[in-house]
Amino acid sequence: MKYNMVQPGFEPVLSGAVNGKTAFAAMVRAIDHEPPKPTALYLDFGDVAVATASYLRESVFALKAYLRNVGSSYYPVAANANDSVYDELLTIASARNDAIISCSLSSQGTVSDISLIGHLDPKQQLTLELVNQLKDADAVSLMEKYGEEEQLTSTTAWNNRLAGLAARGLIREFKRGRAKYYRPVLEVTE
Missing domain, CATH: 3.30.750 (Transcription Regulator spoIIAA)
Known part of the structure; x- marks a missing residue:
């Protein structure tokens, strides 16, 4: 719209x-x-x-x-x-x-x-960049791909970062059953 x-x-x-x-x-x-x-x-x-x-x-x-x-x-x-x-x-x-x-x-x-x-604070900025890069992300996939690099041992931090960005209207939140996943607000097709 x-x-x-x-x-x-x-x-x-x-x-x-x-x-x-x-x-x-x-x-x-x-x-x-x-x-x-x-x-x-x-x-x-x-x-x-x-x-x-x-x-x-x-x-x-x-x-x-x-x-x-x-x-x-x-x-x-x-x-x-x-x-x-x-x-x-x-x-x-x-x-x-x-x-x-x-x-x-x-x-x-x-x-x-x-x-x-x-x-954004550095952690939220990184998370926004990852969602924009991956086009479709959730806390589990971010934990699997970047948890070690970010020195995280559970999905809680990723969930908090994603929920915070969605609450600010910077990423879109979707639901798959009870699980949530996130996509960029704007997606440019090449």
Whole structure:
């Protein structure tokens, strides 16, 4: 699903906490159904000239937290953010010790230039990189492949890392029976 951050008839300047809260409510209303499986929700900044940190905090990061709290299958992604918007997203991510996936999204829906806006602790960063590399991972497979290298003796640490990344909306969580497995939010096919 794609959501245009500049609604028809509005200016390409997104500013202010109050306007951000209004945008948050509009975004929640626009999500009128849940997808059948975990899916990226592209917040398209392509038409945005400027967005302030207060606006982004009350809209984008509030939406991200809300969707994770309600157990939604949508995972917000900041798409087509210009340098100014990227900097403001980074400011909020850093202040909140949070992160969000970003990318370029063509009009045909082709994804490129995937990156992380924000910072993770080294263990979470490694786990995110492994999930992105493997395309499909669970705690058992990570333990088998990387447990010795990470000096881990059980799957608990991997479970905690994966669950933490999923709770932050940085990897998608799936279920196979009672077991959970994880995939990148965005997957680029070569």
